Each structure stands twice: as structure tokens, then as C-alpha cells.
Amino acid sequence: MSVRRPTTSRFRPQILPDRSVLTEHRAVIQDISRRRLLRGVLSLGGLSMLTGCNVSDRSSVQRVLRSVSGFNDAVQGWLFDPNKLARTYPASQVVKPPRFNAYYDVEDVNPIDITSWKLELAGLIKDKRPWSLQDIYALPEQEEIIKHICVEGWDYIGQWSGPRLKDFLVRVGADLSAKYVEFHGNDDYMESIDMASALHPQTILATKYAGEPIGVPYGYPLRLRTAVKLGYKNPKWIRAIVVTNTYNVGFWEKQGFNWFAGL
């Protein structure tokens, strides 16, 4: 199917809020949080009070729906077959350039300063020395021509290459029995995936698209590409990888999206 024109969505809002709105109301927001009115209420709950009333936003309903979402995480973990490979495609079907998607527009991408960039490692990893891009390029590469499926419903075929995440985790002495692998990107963006999906043979630390370094809007210099998760679990502009047994709530999960998001 062809790549479609963006529509209204959290992933690509058409009208961005004026930044002055935030500046003007910063004092009020800080005052409110000081009084701990919002304490214990997820940001979504706070948002719902401003946007009006909808049954899915009442916090008790949210609690129930989020606990079902947590149950669905467990079911998906149980359904996940570590040896099941996603379908791959011929190079002739690759869409170039890849489709841009983020929660902001392409003009608002904040490029990584490559001169100071290093991949930082933290958590349950033996060798935490940071990695330069050259070090990463020197690792054996794997190419994947796989479908990117967005939670919104669209998909496209992309050609990604880079070291397998599993090989990388083994090389740095990560605890492979840990539960989560976190990816910290630009702008305090964080997403975590389960270790089984991290070790899947079609999960790579992508540095190239169609044989060329990934373009800035698509995650340069380093992004995750896994064939076994929805698009939003493939963070771009990675700055740090953390291996941990502690569940930290990621960017999309804070807003109510499902954590496992497995395909």
C-alpha cells in the first residue's frame, strides 16, 4: 500500500501549540504542582481536566483500562515466540526516503551534534565505556528489509542495517537475564523493550538506511529497528542504552499507549 498523507494524530499534530502558551502559564503550572494537586495523577489525567470530559479520561476508568493494558503486556510476552521471524521483502519494494514520523513536524527535529555524540551505556552492563560512531560502524552489520507498522495503521517497507542488538549487548557484557532495555533519545525521550524482543535476531541498532547513513529526520546517527514491535517502540537519535530490571514509564506509555506493543 502506498504511504499516506499525514492526518490528525498525536504522532504528527498538524497545528503545534504556540510556545508562548507554555511560557505564559509556566508559573501557574509550577504553582499547581507545588501544591501537589496533580500528585499521583498521571499527566494524562491532568490533561483531561483541561480538555473537557470524556468517559475514557475519568481517572477510575483510566485505572481499569491501564490495568487491562498491563494484562495485555503479559499476554503479549507469553505469545511472543523468540524464534518467529517477521516477513522480509526484496530491495525493489523499499520506500525511499523512509517515512518521517514523530510527535512533532520534520522542521522541528533537533539534530544531534555528531562531534560530541557518544553512545552512553548504563545499568546492568559490565563494560560501560561510551561508543563512538566509528566504533559502532566497525561492528558486523546485518541488513533487514522489513515492514514498519505504525500503531495508527499505516506501514512501509524499509531497508535498515547495523549491528544486531543481541551481539552488541553480549559484547558489552550486558546482563541478558535483565527484564528491560531502555533507549534514551533526544529531548528526554525514552522507550523500553523487553529483553526477549531485544535479543530477537531481527532487532538491530540501525545506522544505515538503504546502504547510506540514516538521514537526520529518521534517527541519525543511531536508532532502534525491530521487526517485532510497533513503530513507536523504535526510538530515533539514541544517546544512551540502559539495561535494567526496573520498569520506567516511557514517553508513549505515559500518555496511555501499550508498553509491549509487540507485532
Added chain:
Amino acid sequence: MPIAAPRMHPLVLRLMHWTNAFAMIVMILSGWKIYNDDVLFGILHFPDDIVLGIWAQHALQWHFFGMWILVVNGLAYLAYGLASGRFRRLLVPLSPREVLQQVIDALRFRLAHADLVHYNAVQKTLYIGIILVGIVQVISGIALWKPVQFSFLISLFYDFQGARLVHFIGMSVIVLFLLVHVTLALLVPKTLVAMLSGGPRIEPR
């Protein structure tokens, strides 16, 4: 003491019917919101006033909550229908000639509906049809949820977008069925009352 004959719609059946009605409405309204984020047909958007969920994530939460009710209740309904003989009693036999004749009658507003406990051929067709569509809807839904783990289900629909299209068409058929079903139930209110209170007692044959 004689035991009273069972009602046309036993309590367990009525519970399953209304549970299904709730789950279906949750699935349809939240599905519309999910659809809006990436429309299949350029001009077709569902107005925000009639969908379930402010943003897609809430709609997704509802959809993946409703699916459990729909599937568990649906399986219970199929098991009950087959084991109790309800499907055999109400839905078969069904002859194409009878269906054709009755569709013509129905379009002339002459369809007989005097006998509550025996479904006419049009009813049988609609009820069998909607059960089959429900099954297709669950299969295409599972394919969309797990296109890698259940890739064999995706191949039934050609590809991921094919499964989306089938899932959308299935929804459309269910909505059309609902319109006809609810209209007819309101035109012949005793059918609606029967689904609430159980309806007439049926003597065993």
C-alpha cells in the same frame, strides 16, 4: 410438581446477548477513533462526538479491553448455541428459495413475524451471517494485533492493509446489521421484550 418449560431466551442467553451488545458498541466506537488516525478512505472520518476516546491511545485502550469481553462472551455463546441445540432449533434448516421469497415479502412489508419462537428465513440468514462476520472480525482483528506472531492469519488477507480493509468492511456489515436488527426490534417490540424478560415458554417437543 411440574417443572416450568424453559423460556425462549434463557437467562444465560440474554446475559450473553447484552454483554455482546456492550462489547460490540465499545469495539465499534473505539475502532472508529483508531481508524481516524490513518483513514482508509480519504473523505471518511468519524466525528469526534460519536467516537470512544479523546485520543487514539484511549481508543486503543478501550479496543483492547473490549476484545476480551467480545471474544470470551462470543466463544461462550457459540459453545452454548451448539451444545444446547439452540442453533439447530432456531437457525436451520434454511432453504435459499424460502430466503428469496421472504426477502421479496419483506421489501413489500408483508413478512410474517407472528410466531416469535420460530425465526423466518430472513432472520435465519441474518443471524447466521452476523455470526460468521463476527468470526471473520475476530480473525482479522487478531491478525492486525499480531501480524508477526500470527503471520499465517495476515496471509489470509494478502497483507496487513488487506486485513485492515477486511476489518473495516466487517465493522460496516455489523453496523448495517445493527441498524436493521434494532429497527426490526423496535417495529416488533415483543421481540425486544423477549430478549429482556425471556419471552414465551417453549414446550419440549
